Amino acid sequence: MSNQTWTDRAWNFFSSMKLGLILLLVIAVAAIAGTVIPQNQPPQAYGSSYELYDALGLTDMYHTWWFLVLLALLSMNLLVCSVHRFGALQRQFSALPAAKKAEDLRSLATKATSVQPGSVDAVAATIATRWQQAGYRVQRQSDGETQLIAADKGRWGIWGSLITHLGMLVLLAGAVVSTYMSTEDQAPLEVGQQVALSELGGLLGAPSNVAIQVKDFKTIYREDGTIQDWLSTLTVLKDGQEQLTQTIEVNQPLYYEGYKFYQAFYGANMVTHVTGPNGESRDVRLEEGEAVQVPGTKLAVMLYRYVPDFDPAIAPQTKSNEPNNPRVIYVVYEGMKQIDVGAAQIGVPETLPGGATLGIVSHRPYTGLLIRQDPGVNIVWLGCAILLVGMGLSFYLPYRRIWAAIEPKGAQATIAWAGISPKNKVAFVDEFHRLTETKPDVAKENDDGLE
Amino acid sequence: MGWSENLLFYLTFALYGIASLLYVSYLALRKPYLAQSGYWITVAAVTTNTAALVLRYLIAGYLPLTNGYEFLLAFSWGIAATYLIAERYYRIPLAGAFVVPVAWLILAYVAMLMDPVSRASRPLMPALQSNWLTYHVITAMVAYGAFAFSFGVGVMYLWKKSAIKSGRTTGIGAHLPSPERLDEIGYRLIAAVGFPLLTLCIITGAIWAEFAWGRYWAWDPKETWSAITWLIYAAYLHARHTFGWRGNRAAWMAIIGFMAVLFTFFGVNYFLTGLHAYAKS
């Protein structure tokens, strides 16, 4: 060992499966810690332990240096291990399994013997044909009087684990790209408004000649008044020219040159004018659920909800999605107590208890867009696809080998059979008996020939 | 929830209960007719379980996999259906005593701890209206069913081993299948069903999240726990190949893996918070 160079040692270290196993378990344990300790909270949330947590990176664990080191080690391990195993897999894949003599077959787990009439050659030919028909690669050779047959099937399965590992590497690479190269920002936009991507501070490096404009925005209600969806009709402008117009909804973003526009939130700006009994007035911009103090009184008005098609019989539900009778339902509070409710028409002042007035000057809904650009996503999907192909090969195309050694015995032939399929023993035992036309050994039924 | 939905739920619950009882009696008495009737009662239970899911589909107008009640109903279905298929394949009726009660316990949880309001179907919030969510939950259901089964088989393995060790030739332990067979069945359930489907479940979930929120992975506790579960089973598969971790260790890992599955499903909702919190009730 001592004459190993440090590169040999590093290679051995990184190609070791022991390291892989330890890494998988350590990453699992670290990930558990991250679900128990709340992540990305303000310092107060951690109380007196904040300094310690912060120093150890526990407040943003999945992006802390040591967690990334663990993932980097796992990637190194996967890479080195794949390179390391490539040659052996290649050899196993291209070469047929070596022929085995009858006495060697006896040491295998799944085995049987039988006697058949006919010459050794004729029997061997029948077996070879039968196995070929079952999809096996077959090789026949003579060993004196004896005929030896070796065959295998499912050899693409040999590559399964290697392909899975490559998929995992591609996936991790994509995740790194996402973490360090993605940008995003949010924009609340009223109908008619537009914003250039470069004006959104979060979208670093965004082109300044591309803008997004909101053509229309609608909230779709169900009959029971719950919200079914939000629809925003968006137009992408480049140098002021329309490029693309599309209606987006939740789960259906718009794509434009690497940018994705998501329906993320919604709201409405309501310009509100309140006048107290003494004539003092106040103008504010409110959203649903927000309140304003009425000047000179102990009252406050909260704008509860905008209803596009108001009908007193079903309020606060709306009759339809169309603004046939738009109203804003408001609640008047005195301290914590509700003392009045009403439904104000837009632009028509309402009289409040005690002589104050409330005017909702305008109601302008806005759509909340999330705009994201993430060059890592497609790399991650590619990694996932490779990973799934690898797993499919590994688990559903198990590599199996089968042998026969046929010896003459008078006018008959005695045959010693054996087979191996390390990844799918139970199903293989059935296949083995079908291929060899033998019956399972009833005395050994209990362990089915598994070692 | 209407009376017909309630009827189907309690019928399914009762049938799993009876089937569990029959299988447990079979474990103790080993009269073949007990296992046979257990099997057919489980078939009946899976039928009413399917009917309950179909009825919910007709009432709600979407695949019934979006609130806790619907998912638990689907979870019990996944466990029992996986069991029935595997039983045809491997013929180990004794496993029924270890698997069918898990399906029953899940519905017992619903019956005892979920109030009618949280069982009722509710309008879907916009983010949940996605086909990817459906694939996400279906794959989870089958994966979890296979993991529940491998858990049952792991328990049988440990029981069998202790029976062999103490040299008993009578009793339940002596009649369990050979340790090698149990070990192999547990392995196949994880390798051929549970692990690939959990992988698909995580991937379809990521695709859904990408469509809904523009984030394929956000380290939300539920996501993270599904990844932890996945890492545990990946470790199981690798340990089996290199260190030959079969037998006791493999059985324990199958048990720990299923604990992680249960924590992902129940624990995360009750002990931790996150994006998936809307699935709370």
Ligand code: HEM
């Ligand atoms: C998250 C990371 C990993 C995943 C998803 C993964 C996945 C897989 C899968 C699906 C198989 C086939 C298993 C089977 O046939 O039972 C496999 C086999 C294997 N893995 Fe990994 N693996 C990972 C990490 C590693 C690491 C770090 C090593 C380190 C050396 C490693 C070494 C191996 C080896 C040597 C096999 C071959 C087993 C065989 O074919 O007999 N794996 N892996």
